[in-house]
Amino acid sequence: MQFKVDHKQYVKEGKEVRFSGEMQAKVRQLISRYPEGKQKSALLPLLHLAQEELGGYLSADVMDYIAGILGIQPVEVYEVATFYTQFSLEERGKFLIEICRTAPCAVCGGEKMSQFIQEKLGIRPGETTPDGLFTLREVECLGACGNAPVMQVNTGFHENLSVERISEIIDNIKSGSETANTGGTGKWAEELF
Numbered sequence: 001m002q003f004k005v006d007h008k009q010y011v012k013e014g015k016e017v018r019f020s021g022e023m024q025a026k027v028r029q030l031i032s033r034y035p036e037g038k039q040k041s042a043l044l045p046l047l048h049l050a051q052e053e054l055g056g057y058l059s060a061d062v063m064d065y066i067a068g069i070l071g072i073q074p075v076e077v078y079e080v081a082t083f084y085t086q087f088s089l090e091e092r093g094k095f096l097i098e099i100c101r102t103a104p105c106a107v108c109g110g111e112k113m114s115q116f117i118q119e120k121l122g123i124r125p126g127e128t129t130p131d132g133l134f135t136l137r138e139v140e141c142l143g144a145c146g147n148a149p150v151m152q153v154n155t156g157f158h159e160n161l162s163v164e165r166i167s168e169i170i171d172n173i174k175s176g177s178e179t180a181n182t183g184g185t186g187k188w189a190e191e192l193f
Helices: 021-032 039-053 060-070 074-083 103-107 110-121 163-175 188-192
Strands: 095-100 134-139 151-153 156-158
Touching: 021 039, 021 060, 039 060, 039 074, 060 074, 095 110, 103 110, 110 134, 110 163, 151 163, 156 163
Parallel strands: 095 134
Antiparallel strands: 095 151, 151 156
């Protein structure tokens, strides 16, 4: 079966939703990993790629585009995208700061770290800075309890945090001397997909 990776879908504002040529090749390769009739299995990695390339969040139009590529119903994409917290359905800042709020991080000062970020950026969890640079989210377990407190900025993972280290990370991102992917795990989506 031939999938419509270069399929065009137009959003309400008249903007085209479409993967770049390079990403279209990646998508074709990704889908080809799955047996005929099982291409829906590529949904999670496609959603990651779409969120990364098509605006930083999954609008209804982007999810419809993915459904068209895979030849599935849009509701099947919506169900998956709304279930997993790593997908954002609303616009967010260029840098998504996710700070862990579970018990191990809380015991090691995670609440203090979250409060510091809120004060430094002037936003509360779920909000975006007026310049559109940062969005803050408190999340459940980032899976590094032994190195608590931890946070993730886009795909960059930061462990053993202190107020000083958080301040340095934010200041470096603002100045452009550090990317959000600096910090440990790196671009995990590319490694997996």
